[in-house]
Amino acid sequence: MSDTILEAQRAPTGIRSLSMQQALNAALSDAMALDPRVLVFGEDVGALGGVFRVTDALQSRFGESRVFDTPLAESGIIGTAVGLAMAGWRPVPEIQFDGFAFPAFDQIVCQLARMNYRSRGALPMPVTVRVPSFGGIRAPEHHGESLEAYFAHVPGLKVVSPSNPHQAYHLLRYAIAEPDPVIFLEPKARYWNPGEVTQEPGALEGAVIARPGRHATLVAWGAMVARCCQVAELAAEDGVELEVLDLRWLKPIDEPALAESIGRTGRAVIVHEAPLSGGLGGELAALISQLCFGRLKAPVERVTGFDVPYPAGDLEDEHIPDVDRILFGVRRVLEYGRG
Amino acid sequence: MSDTILEAQRAPTGIRSLSMQQALNAALSDAMALDPRVLVFGEDVGALGGVFRVTDALQSRFGESRVFDTPLAESGIIGTAVGLAMAGWRPVPEIQFDGFAFPAFDQIVCQLARMNYRSRGALPMPVTVRVPSFGGIRAPEHHGESLEAYFAHVPGLKVVSPSNPHQAYHLLRYAIAEPDPVIFLEPKARYWNPGEVTQEPGALEGAVIARPGRHATLVAWGAMVARCCQVAELAAEDGVELEVLDLRWLKPIDEPALAESIGRTGRAVIVHEAPLSGGLGGELAALISQLCFGRLKAPVERVTGFDVPYPAGDLEDEHIPDVDRILFGVRRVLEYGRG
């Protein structure tokens, strides 16, 4: 990752304000310019530039051989990516929406994640699968899924989700440069929020503290990071100082960061959009309970989506953890044991 | 489940010794005899009787309309099951091996699990998906997978795994009678182990204590239950009394049973074949840590498969938790804090 530089002509000062969608587009463009082996393909990524315009103008810049539309079949997209990687390319396929990763599940789990293993390193899979993910935009069915728990369980995969434009840019560059397959979950609800993207990536492995605090730690990723920061803002008005830990990498999980933060605060609330049962919050709560055993002042709380299919637009605000539900969770960890 | 009776002619005394494979075969046969809407289909379930003979002789008994081979396509099998359920049938499709559930993942997650929801109850899905599962038989790649963490996270699914012939018989009957979709994970390593199957099913919801004890609780399912009982046997020689909790239902998880057992023993070791990270052990450890907060004498231990693809036959005994590794886990919870 030494060469993670924004292109000079696009960021003469090294700092610019971009939306996450723009930052991702810039990351793809810069990665393709630097490495001629990078390929971008998927449904509607070419002339259209993707339904979220994350691949905007890449085809005109890099040509139809390096940026191309495929037929409408997600298993086909990932299976083709596996073959392209076998031929020495560095594919960055897009799955148009989270819910449409399921048809590709077999190729991801049984092929992409295992080819390096199966071939004992002869056929590495430097593939970054971009997936516009999570809910919050009133989209139709299957357009609001949280996939991290599924993928974080798959041996051979790494999973990451950025929470702001700066991370989006640098983590995508990092993921593309990785020699291992990375599932890159883009929080589509944050595509249009602007933020500063600086030339200096900062550390790209592990978690980051999005907001420091000392009474309890909120653990989140993707769009929930901004929401947790909002919660922390509100809580601060009441004198409660919440730390927000932006996990970023969902596999591997940054265990030292969890131990450090929650070891300090003694209280943790995990926030995710996915359903509670079997969600990544379980893994996290298990790790925290183990790493901070004896130092926890309250059981780890999980404020999550319910154990229900991701609902229609009207009901998504009831489903995704909102400020109030997170505050209730915070209150539970703060008041625990006080009777 | 009031009508869970073994057929008189096959079990005149009401008790018989069967292997799990025989018990499952009897359950299918009895369920089909009792309910003319039950259908069995999948790859090689007809004339062959399934690669494990679980569907042996069903086709000759119930005819080719109710027991039929499909073409070789797992998504097709589950999608067809969804349609058959829409037409009022009660399908019991087989996925030949765990690893081949992945091509059907989309139909399971996005269709089977959601059709009742999507249709607001107009199109219930009383479908039992049988999957010979887990490892331990030196089979080729993709024939030793543990799927419970994937399926237990899916809203709309229930997941169960029997550990002995008696449970296999009665839980399969129960699953088939259920109006909701059930993923039925059969521990193939235990297919040939005999056991008594009695007419009285006993409670079929929730967990059961496979062996009582007071120093620590081993939480397991499928083939790991027998292994944990073996560990308990060994530990007993040293005066350590381990309780073995057979979870059975992996969704919904029996939280009261966890709270009761581990509330009593204060120590828990979760044992599963699936990789550690993101495994169901995370969910369980999270629940235990929460339910027994302040009463745990040691952090919950997880003794599991490693974060590696299920390996070739030669290495599977290194991968699946064995008696020694479980004993190390037990020692960790027993010795915790003793310095």
Added chain:
Amino acid sequence: MTTPMPDPSGAPVDDDLLRRAYALMVVTRALDTSAVTWQRQGLLPAYPPLRGQEAAQVGSVLGADLTSDLLFPTYRELGVAVAADVDLVGYFGNHLGHWNGGLYDPVASRLAPIQAVVGGSVLHAVGWALGRALDGENGVAVAYLGDGASSQGDVHEAMNFAAVLEAPVVFFVQNNRWALSVPLHRQVAGESVAARAGGYGIPGLVVDGDDVAAVYRAMRTAVEHARATRQPVVLEAMTYRRGPHATSDDPGRYRSLADEATAGADPIDRLRDRLTASGAADESWFADVDTDATGRIDALHAVLVASSPRPGADLFEHVFVHPTPQLTAQHARWREESDRV
């Protein structure tokens, strides 16, 4: 292996049927156009217009027998819903964001829930048709799919399963030449989905999808063939997606006006010309149809505007027939926390 299929030109089409088709197509067009407006006005979060596919959709429904058959729609099947006389308030429940799949009764309506996975319901049609056949019933399943959907593995599995298991399914392909931004020749190798039927030993038919009479005849023939023989049929209606993929789409990024011009004459105009030429309808009849359509749409609009979201408690309903304790507990906490806010 292909069983020969009766010649579709043999199925009779009378003026009555054509007038019925015309009225349905006009209602569909008016509703579709209004829905785009409603989306702009913020009533609907998004909407996928079917403009140009009215003949294909209406003709296909008229060719089926809704006393026995079941239709499996995609997300772009408003014309099917109109022709099948589905409760449109319930149908728009999907597009309003009230409930994924719609709020109409799929069993009584003979229309399976709206399906948002491309190719997702095609296998269900196979299973359902097989199930009816196992019951000795005469039902034919109509699986709606697009040119883009034909690329999905599930669609192949469905055609093969239907042929091998003898499930009476009509795979009704609306080949509208576009799958979002991808044109037919970059999507369907060979450029015809019906041409694939031969590979399964089943009949494949191509029809002018903008000629409602032709669609009706072909559909009728296909449905009756499937019913009589339990052999599935692929029926491909050639048409053109005249609007954007959905209200959020910007076709200017990927297709030219020249391409749009290849769509040819509008299917409603074509039918109107035919009815006029044959004397089966006149200006005043057409005006009445328009008035009726406007009236229906205004009435519907009033109901949709007044319709409210489903209560939050609906989140927890119907996940299971027998809910899990976890879900019940989550429901209880949700209620408690909503009350306390």
Added chain:
Amino acid sequence: MTTPMPDPSGAPVDDDLLRRAYALMVVTRALDTSAVTWQRQGLLPAYPPLRGQEAAQVGSVLGADLTSDLLFPTYRELGVAVAADVDLVGYFGNHLGHWNGGLYDPVASRLAPIQAVVGGSVLHAVGWALGRALDGENGVAVAYLGDGASSQGDVHEAMNFAAVLEAPVVFFVQNNRWALSVPLHRQVAGESVAARAGGYGIPGLVVDGDDVAAVYRAMRTAVEHARATRQPVVLEAMTYRRGPHATSDDPGRYRSLADEATAGADPIDRLRDRLTASGAADESWFADVDTDATGRIDALHAVLVASSPRPGADLFEHVFVHPTPQLTAQHARWREESDRV
């Protein structure tokens, strides 16, 4: 849309090639037969014999160009490995239970890892072929698949992708009339996989899979067509699975001796007769081939018997190029606990 393909009968077959083919087929047969015995003796946990498919497998490899092409096998491709001169100890690494996928070098061997998912590698062939074409290289991918595999959605997606994206792939179907216990007519609607090619606008060829010369000629033609035009080809070799599905299988449960009799003359006998009739080989040459085969097999057997499992630490190697801290920690604990036992 189908580009016409040169007539396969045009590709020359000389005696040398036939003798080479014969020797490879004999080695394959002897090895295959031995492997079944080795399984009975407990050396291999399981083995899927290819008996009867020697001509198809050997002919297909001889028709490809291993300086540029890459072969994507299933689990039943020992004859391919033999003909491609793959390190057989490494190949049997898979069947010994040493390592899933085998221990040969897939890149140097021009043989992708053994694939246990039916249809699982067919899309990889498409991606690889596309990748070589993007590099301006001449490589053709040969995707091996069975009649059963043709039912998988992935195979359809692969054929369509290859045709649309212009990936030079030969889909080499060994139609051995059985997929485990399921006969062709309950598996492949229409009963021919090559017949599906037309639906993708690509050439489909059927060949007598037990005639090694015919397979060679057809393969050569298909490979060169794909290479020259970047158009994929479906080549279906009609053969018969003369053995059980695998050593654990019991075909008596699902097929009759009468069915087995339809397999016809053994492909090795056929070639031997041809060589004898043309005078291209005589008894002493055949005897030498047998002796050579026996020698190779004995040598291989000695190595396999002596081969040991991979060390347990291999579990943790190659999961990632950059392992996660969790994996490293698990590896460390595994080592510690193994040492302490």
